[in-house]
Amino acid sequence: MSTLKDYRGQHPAWCPGCGNFSILKSFKDAMVEMDIEPHQFTIVSGIGQSGKFPHYVRCNTFNGLHGRALPVATGMRLVNNEHPVMVFAGDGDCYGEGGNHFMHAIRRNINVKLFVHDNQIYGLTKGQASPTSMEGMKTKNQPFGVFSEQLNPMALAIALDCSFVARGFSGDMEHTKELIKSALDHKGFSLVDILQPCVTFNKLNTFEWYKQRVYRLDPDYNPEGRAQAFQKALEWGDRIPIGIIYRNNRPILEERIPVIIDSPLVKQTFDLSKLEKTLKEFY
Amino acid sequence: MDYTIKIGGEAGQGIQTIGGTLARLFARTGLHVFTHQDYESRIRGGHNFYQVRLSDKPVMSSRNRVDILVAMDKETVPLHRNELSEIGQIVYDSSFLKQNYDEAHFLDVPFLELALKHGSRIMANTVATGSVLGMLGMKLDVLNDIIRDTFGKKGEDVVESNIRAATAGHDFAASNCSKCSFSVGANGRSPMNAKMLIDGSEAIGFGAVASGLKFYSAYPMTPSTGIMNYVADKEEEYGIIVEQAEDEISAINMALGASFAGVRAMTGTSGGGFALMVEGLSLAGMTETPIVIALAQRPGPATGLPTRTEQGDLQFALYTAHGEFPRIIFAPGTPEQAFYLTNRAFELTEKYQVPVIIITDQYLADTQWTFDGFDTGRIEYNDYRLRGDDLEKLPEYKRHSYTESGITPLAVPGDSGHLVVTDSDEHDEEGHLVEDAETRIKMTDKRLFRKMPQIKDEISPPTIYGSSRADILLVGWGSTYGILKEAVDVFSKNRNIAMMHFSEIYPLPSPEKFYYLKVLENAKIAICIENNATGQFACLVRAETGYEFRAKINRYDGRPFTLEGLSGEINEHIKGL
Numbered sequence: 001m002s003t004l005k006d007y008r009g010q011h012p013a014w015c016p017g018c019g020n021f022s023i024l025k026s027f028k029d030a031m032v033e034m035d036i037e038p039h040q041f042t043i044v045s046g047i048g049q050s051g052k053f054p055h056y057v058r059c060n061t062f063n064g065l066h067g068r069a070l071p072v073a074t075g076m077r078l079v080n081n082e083h084p085v086m087v088f089a090g091d092g093d094c095y096g097e098g099g100n101h102f103m104h105a106i107r108r109n110i111n112v113k114l115f116v117h118d119n120q121i122y123g124l125t126k127g128q129a130s131p132t133s134m135e136g137m138k139t140k141n142q143p144f145g146v147f148s149e150q151l152n153p154m155a156l157a158i159a160l161d162c163s164f165v166a167r168g169f170s171g172d173m174e175h176t177k178e179l180i181k182s183a184l185d186h187k188g189f190s191l192v193d194i195l196q197p198c199v200t201f202n203k204l205n206t207f208e209w210y211k212q213r214v215y216r217l218d219p220d221y222n223p224e225g226r227a228q229a230f231q232k233a234l235e236w237g238d239r240i241p242i243g244i245i246y247r248n249n250r251p252i253l254e255e256r257i258p259v260i261i262d263s264p265l266v267k268q269t270f271d272l273s274k275l276e277k278t279l280k281e282f283y
Numbered sequence: 284m285d286y287t288i289k290i291g292g293e294a295g296q297g298i299q300t301i302g303g304t305l306a307r308l309f310a311r312t313g314l315h316v317f318t319h320q321d322y323e324s325r326i327r328g329g330h331n332f333y334q335v336r337l338s339d340k341p342v343m344s345s346r347n348r349v350d351i352l353v354a355m356d357k358e359t360v361p362l363h364r365n366e367l368s369e370i371g372q373i374v375y376d377s378s379f380l381k382q383n384y385d386e387a388h389f390l391d392v393p394f395l396e397l398a399l400k401h402g403s404r405i406m407a408n409t410v411a412t413g414s415v416l417g418m419l420g421m422k423l424d425v426l427n428d429i430i431r432d433t434f435g436k437k438g439e440d441v442v443e444s445n446i447r448a449a450t451a452g453h454d455f456a457a458s459n460c461s462k463c464s465f466s467v468g469a470n471g472r473s474p475m476n477a478k479m480l481i482d483g484s485e486a487i488g489f490g491a492v493a494s495g496l497k498f499y500s501a502y503p504m505t506p507s508t509g510i511m512n513y514v515a516d517k518e519e520e521y522g523i524i525v526e527q528a529e530d531e532i533s534a535i536n537m538a539l540g541a542s543f544a545g546v547r548a549m550t551g552t553s554g555g556g557f558a559l560m561v562e563g564l565s566l567a568g569m570t571e572t573p574i575v576i577a578l579a580q581r582p583g584p585a586t587g588l589p590t591r592t593e594q595g596d597l598q599f600a601l602y603t604a605h606g607e608f609p610r611i612i613f614a615p616g617t618p619e620q621a622f623y624l625t626n627r628a629f630e631l632t633e634k635y636q637v638p639v640i641i642i643t644d645q646y647l648a649d650t651q652w653t654f655d656g657f658d659t660g661r662i663e664y665n666d667y668r669l670r671g672d673d674l675e676k677l678p679e680y681k682r683h684s685y686t687e688s689g690i691t692p693l694a695v696p697g698d699s700g701h702l703v704v705t706d707s708d709e710h711d712e713e714g715h716l717v718e719d720a721e722t723r724i725k726m727t728d729k730r731l732f733r734k735m736p737q738i739k740d741e742i743s744p745p746t747i748y749g750s751s752r753a754d755i756l757l758v759g760w761g762s763t764y765g766i767l768k769e770a771v772d773v774f775s776k777n778r779n780i781a782m783m784h785f786s787e788i789y790p791l792p793s794p795e796k797f798y799y800l801k802v803l804e805n806a807k808i809a810i811c812i813e814n815n816a817t818g819q820f821a822c823l824v825r826a827e828t829g830y831e832f833r834a835k836i837n838r839y840d841g842r843p844f845t846l847e848g849l850s851g852e853i854n855e856h857i858k859g860l
Contacts, residue, residue, distance in 0.1 A: 010715055037700075038702060039696075039697065039699065039700050039701065039702055040697065041697070042544075042696050042697065042703075044540070047707070052716065054704075055704075055706075055715050055716060058702070059702060060696040060697065060702050060703050060704065061702070061703075061704040061705065061706070061714065062540065062543055062570070062705055063705070063706040063707060063708065063716065064536065064539070064566055064570075064707050065536070065562055065563070065566050065707055068532060068533070068536040068562075068563070068566075070533075071528065071532070071533040071534075071536035071537045071540065072536050072537070072539060072540035072543070073540060074526070074533075074537050074540065075498065075500065075526075075536070075537035075538060075539065075540025075541035075542075075543075075544065075548070076540040076541065076543065076544040078498065078524050078526060078537075078541060079497060079498050079524065079541045079544045079545065079546045079548075080544045080545065080697065082697075083544070083696065083697040100529050100530060100533070101529065101532075101533055103529075104528075104529040104533070257524060258519060259518060259519060259522045259523065259524060260524070265497045265498065265522060265523075265524060265546050266497075266544055266545040266546055266695060268497070268522045270495035270497075270521075270664065272493075272659070272662065272664060274520065274521065275493050275659040275662065276659055278489065278492065278493075278517070278520075279479070279489075279656065279657060279659060282479040282480060282481045282485070282489075283310070283311065283477045283478070283479050283480075
């Protein structure tokens, strides 16, 4: 049995009141409820406040480069498909710096769980606009306000037929915990975009701002229909839906690769005796 | 006997098929073969050629003079007829080229007509291959064997019609080429003492497969793609995954993820892609994650000359990536060296957990060489990872714990109750991010200063060929090995000359251990010969040892050195001596 004590990591260096604390709590509760132990999975993270997440969890960790967590996670899964791999990234990290990898991880349908701490701003570099910042938001670096259209990760993921697409809100911890559990139970690439306030830099999308707008999807909502899900994904403004917006059963990449059907690469031994036969092919 | 056959034509005409078949066939009769290709960055059209040199003595470079020119298009004739040797012949099909040549050294063989008669127009290549054998006075049995190997899967009909087409070309050329005076010896040569034929890309791919490679991720880029092709062909047999990444940034990060998860991993690219990988190279340095990177150079800057050759990225590979961390750089000079050095690259990256870069170029990647064989018994394979029971029974595990050697064994995550933690930030022994000065110093000492002397100790001396107390030294690195060796042979009849070739170039071999600086200093002239504009290796030697080359030969037109051209330049330097 795993307990919360197993998950006592480093002391977080986040600002007091940061939405990350709630996400961390939801995550640890989910792990304990699912009886998963810290050595049984790996978290890959990038750079940003979200990148520090695994250090505060206590688990196998690869805290790599800004924007590049998904390729690392993909490499890990391809050689060891018995070992769960999760990615914790930020909105700038995943949708900005690593946008190309985001698209292609969805296309591959590698069985990686991606949790994006989406506070619609850059925290670590002190308050610049992120891809999910709302049009018009003024920052030190965007004094005339953001000109670019706000990126919609839900709609983008559904357009690419992502296997599992969900949105959470850090302020609804019970719901976030359940989303994390559902994502881990789902077979396929899973995106959980978690809205969270940045108490220091985002004065627009505050805790109150989110609280007034987010609502849990109706229990009757069916996430299997892609067109309807896309409609749902476009909802943003006065009301913002949270929950599993879209889900499908596409086969995962790991199950389509013949050489790892019987056992993961990391457990396959290397047989030098085949080399002579291979050498003969050059004659 | 030392002949050169050149096949010229447009891309997509099957020039590679003819050249490749001839090269394989000569190797199977025990001849020494060297081939090189010249192609443009296009799928169809343009002018391309494939050159095959065959000899009863070892050959390791291309010649300028051509003995048989196979003209598959009109352009080939004016472009290459001045390269013909005294006994040279041009074989062509007047109906193909829509032109007749009446001169004595032209042989008009109806490739197309004979192909249509015995099968279909696609067999014109087989007719052309057969006619080259007819001109050389060679038997057809080896070609027939290759036809069976190649077309066996397509059925007996295809095999038989190709054999008929080859025979028709062979017999037509043999009876109509009255001026042909070629002789390949050994009674027209049958299969005997077959030699292996391998190019630089295949040698690296084979070396990687032979080293227990499990994961290769790359984005296609000329001239590195041949490695990915070779490894992908072995996926099923050896249990390897080749993943084509969305870009080179992803390629190196995927390989690092695979390596962290517990297997041997590699990526390959050319200069532009390597530029994108650079942050990942630094990540490998910081996280001490083993990785082998093949860097197949082509002329830059930017897109440069995409299908041509240059040794222009040495300084880039040496000094790129932010921060200070150790790296190892190898630059094989032959496919044989490429095979064994790739194996050493895997051993060293696993042992020291530092990135190893294997530098080649388009010339080495695409040239085929013959060898009596590789010794697979020389392959080293040690698993340096902590896994299974050995890992589980450890009382404690810290991914980056301080050790005497600076090396901390790399554990497989998930294989035990121990946690494996690493970070691109500066980290403590457990792998968690820290910012304190004391840890920073200790970690830098561990990663860099403790490992470097041990790595330096692994590096082999340069290869010296020729006189042991040479007055004239030809110095080079990487792909110029063959041409330098042949240049020594040209001058050694009346000159006291030697080659000094480096294939393990960073860290440089220890001058205290190997005395090569003494050899350089004792020579009357040491010429550093490089396929680049600025003499990048000469810079490295000066930076690391203080020795300065006073004579240099640099070629930077995107083409490899040729023996005739290089000999002329060497002569300019040594004629006053």
